[in-house]
Amino acid sequence: MSVGCALGDEGLARVTLCRPEAGNAIDLATARGLLDAARACAAGKARAVLLTAQGRSFCVGGDLREFSALSGRALERHLLAVTGALHEALRTFAAIDAPMVAAVQGPVAGAGTGLAAAADVTLAADDASFTAAYTGIGYSPDAGVSWFLPRLIGPKRALDLLLTNRRVPAAEAERIGLVSRVVAADRLPVEAVRTAESLLRGPTAAFGATRRLVRSGLTGELGPHLDREAGALATAAASEEGREGVAAFLAKRAPDFTGVPLPPAPAP
Structure with a gap:
């Protein structure tokens, strides 16, 4: 092997x-x-x-x-x-x-x-x-x-x-x-x-969105990239990860992202 x-x-x-x-x-x-x-x-x-x-x-x-x-x-x-x-x-x-x-x-x-x-x-x-x-x-x-x-x-x-x-x-x-x-x-x-x-132990979906934003930002124009950032942020905030992260911050505790189911992976 x-x-x-x-x-x-x-x-x-x-x-x-x-x-x-x-x-x-x-x-x-x-x-x-x-x-x-x-x-x-x-x-x-x-x-x-x-x-x-x-x-x-x-x-x-x-x-x-x-x-x-x-x-x-x-x-x-x-x-x-x-x-x-x-x-x-x-x-x-x-x-x-x-x-x-x-x-x-x-x-x-x-x-x-x-x-x-x-x-x-x-x-x-x-x-x-x-x-x-x-x-x-x-x-x-x-x-x-x-x-x-x-x-x-x-x-x-x-x-x-x-x-x-x-x-x-x-x-x-x-x-x-x-x-x-x-x-x-x-x-x-x-x-x-x-x-x-x-x-x-981190927010896996947010990590994925961040990875894609960094890659696309290296070649894309600023205006469209800002639109992609806004859309990704809105999606993240509305997700279970986002809700858990904010709830943990307000409650002054560590977030439990591992309890959040992972979304389907995007196609390569």
Whole structure:
């Protein structure tokens, strides 16, 4: 099994890359495993997703050994199958309301950078480093890297990383906005679980609306975006989550959002 997925009773979905012997490289089985995990999160009513990886490295990118065994049209078809599954997984994770936390360690390259960037909260171990790697082997980006990087760190920095393939250590990745924060390597698992568990107790539908507003706000015009904000806020206020949140605030108690049923997830 190249990807594990377990949904706990409280709604925490733990998605784990399980190819440590290959640096968790993305082969076809892993891409399909991620898609299965994303669909399980959507169907299983996850309230938060925790993406982790076994071994020294979070993900070193695509499985070049698998790719090098093919050539010509067969290679093109294979890469379309890999990226098709991987990209559908990213779309599915983005569409559900549950926020995603990624815990990233060791050398990260290519599609691993895309997975780290796709998470809403990305915790990097202090031993982590990031390399785009694509153009170094004559490839162009996948896994949303050319979409996420310009939005996270700006187009100039994104092109620097994509064209030069220079290594970005964890401290710099935090400084430029590629990751949310850096933690000591031995604290990464604990901090990742703590962060994910704090999110699963939050207002999941409101989290989903917030995620979509932030994404659409990066490309949309102000006027239409303000209309979307107003509509989303009105919907949230009238929802069971909104009513519980306000009631808890007025009663000076902690809100119990986990008792509110989750709405159906929007289509990817």
